[in-house]
Amino acid sequence: MLEVRHLDKYYNPGTISELCLFSDFNLIVEDGEFLCVVGSNGSGKTSLLNLIGGNLSLDGGGIFFHGEDITKQKDFLRHRRIGRVYQNPGAGTCPGMSILENMSLADNKGKHYGLGRGINKQRIPYYKELLSGLNLGLQDKLDGKVSSLSGGQRQVLALLMATMNPIEFLILDEHTAALDPKTAELVMELTQKIVNEKQVTTIMVTHNLRYAVDYGSRLIMMHQGNIILDKGKKEKAGLKVEDILGTFNEISIECGN
Ligand SMILES: Nc1ncnc2c1ncn2[C@@H]1O[C@H](COP(=O)(O)OP(=O)(O)O)[C@@H](O)[C@H]1O
Numbered sequence: 001m002l003e004v005r006h007l008d009k010y011y012n013p014g015t016i017s018e019l020c021l022f023s024d025f026n027l028i029v030e031d032g033e034f035l036c037v038v039g040s041n042g043s044g045k046t047s048l049l050n051l052i053g054g055n056l057s058l059d060g061g062g063i064f065f066h067g068e069d070i071t072k073q074k075d076f077l078r079h080r081r082i083g084r085v086y087q088n089p090g091a092g093t094c095p096g097m098s099i100l101e102n103m104s105l106a107d108n109k110g111k112h113y114g115l116g117r118g119i120n121k122q123r124i125p126y127y128k129e130l131l132s133g134l135n136l137g138l139q140d141k142l143d144g145k146v147s148s149l150s151g152g153q154r155q156v157l158a159l160l161m162a163t164m165n166p167i168e169f170l171i172l173d174e175h176t177a178a179l180d181p182k183t184a185e186l187v188m189e190l191t192q193k194i195v196n197e198k199q200v201t202t203i204m205v206t207h208n209l210r211y212a213v214d215y216g217s218r219l220i221m222m223h224q225g226n227i228i229l230d231k232g233k234k235e236k237a238g239l240k241v242e243d244i245l246g247t248f249n250e251i252s253i254e255c256g257n
């Protein structure tokens with residue numbers, strides 16, 4: 001279980017541009033939940049992921065993993081427990097390196113012999129097996145540079161790398177936003193497949209209401225640092241985009257989008 005308890009977060013405190021983004025914000029994500037987060041621009045979605053991921057410090061409250069207060073846990077320890085995929089396909093992979101080198105890097109993440117290009121040849125069949133599961137033919141391109149892959153292929157590879165080691169939480173921040181609709185759908189299908197297979201607790205921010213409705217097990221909508229809508233498993237099962245579109249348009253207009 002992941003808990004955000006009584007979170008406060010300010011940007012630029014004490015200045016003319018002070019912004020109180022979160023004030024006593026609370027969120028509980030149960031084990032195995034696949035939470036989809038939508039919301040207006042600037043509602044705090046990315047900030048929330050950064051606060052959970054340890055890339056941003058809190059001004060009040062705490063973050064708890066399975067009841068353990070990890071608010072002050074060292075970044076590298078927290079990063080081991082979290083897999084993350086970003087919006088930019090270049091962020092989750094090393095473009096100048098081959099698929100094999102990238103997979104080895106991910107495989108070695110957090111192990112004492114550290115990051116290195118050191119490739120364990122015995123692991124190659126395992127990498128190939130993982131890649132075959134994607135049905136993109138990447139298992140036959142192990143020596144190809146990641147820079148030669150399409151944005152969608154890179155995002156899928158980033159997803160695979162993020163979930164290769166046992167992780168407790170998977171964080172996805174608009175990881176399909178830079179892709180064309182067809183590729184984005186494919187990446188979403190693979191995301192759901194990987195989440196199901198790994199049974200990993202997932203938080204996915206998406207700009208796409210349909211993805212938030214069609215995928216995952218729970219949906220929340222955020223606006224100005226608050227959760228204004230929360231649809232759990234049962235409610236979400238019958239949910240349609242039309243059911244949440246009105247609220248989404250209202251908050252978007254309020255933000256001038
Ligand atoms: N580093 C920062 N410094 C100052 N303000 C920031 C910073 N990052 C985000 N903000 C502000 O916080 C609000 C929430 O931003 P963000 O979390 O990126 O929202 P979202 O991902 O929902 O669009 C916005 O008003 C944004 O301008």
Ligand SMILES: [Mg+2]
Binds near residue numbers: 045047
């Ligand atoms: Mg964002």
